Amino acid sequence: MTILAALQNASHALTRSASAQLDAQVLLGFAMQKPTAWLFTHSDWEVGRAEPLFNDLLNRRGNGEPIAYLTGEKEFFGRPFAVTKDVLIPRPDTETLVERAIALSDSTTMFMDIGTGSGAIAVTLAAETGHPVTAIDASPEALDIARQNAAVNGVADRISFFESNLLESHFPVQTPNLGVSARIILCANLPYLTSRQMAEAPPELRYEPYQALWGGEDGLDWYWLLLRQIRRQRTSLPHTLTCLLEIDPDQAEPIQRLARTILPGAQVFILDDLSQQARVVEMRV
Secondary structure, X not given: OXXXXXXXXXXXXXXXXXXXXXXXXXXXXXXXXXXXXXXXXXXXXXXXXXXXXXXXXXXHHHOOOOHHHHHOEEEEOOEEEEOOOOOOOOOHHHHHHHHHHHHXXXXXXXXXXXXXXXXXXXXXXHHHHOOOEEEEEOOHHHHHHHHHHHHHOOOHHHEEEEEOOOOOOOOOOOOOOOHHHOEEEEEEOOOOEOHHHHHOOOHHHHHOOHHHOEOOOOOOHHHHHHHHHHXXXXXXXXXOEEEEEEOOHHHHHXXXXXXXXXXXXXXXEEEEOOOOOEEEEEEEO
């Protein structure tokens, strides 16, 4: 079968996908270990020994399995990130949080990434700013992936990884370069989907780790716990602490009430993403 015929057949087979043509190109390029641009300049070539793998990938994609899990990689902020079913697939929405963290940073900044997953936030912040990052996750499997991504992207020496349930453990906030006066920017993209959203989720979502998606009935269970931990450990952290939390647009008002209840006196702001949807809570504690 030629490359052109394979792509045409695949596009018809993936009718349930809104991006059938692109999916077919990415999967065939992955199966043949060739860039997608190469496929178009060699459309009369035979698929050859890659055909069985390509057909298997098509079947799995047809059942809703995300492209990122099929290829084992997802790009975030222009960098490649390995992903497995142990971690959430990085999404463009999270770039709003990362961009704000970078904008707020200065020469005394160190970052904390709570619930690091694939390490997309931690690695990007370390790469873009050169500042130290503490990356935390409760899953040892996720931490293994995050360490791998830190190494691939050349920032393994800037990130300290810890296994913990959010801030349940105590972490060092003093670094050789920044000292005790370090300004901490705490970033968290915790599970925030509600029970209703989980029940109505598209088929692709069932492949991602449930514990990285579901945030309880109102989606704010994990943020409730994190804010309480921040209150309990506030005196052990530097004077300047800024929190950036990714949320669902419908949670903008509830999480502001939650933050002001648990951390009275905190300054709370809501930032929109590129679609003008509430996406990030900025909180100065």
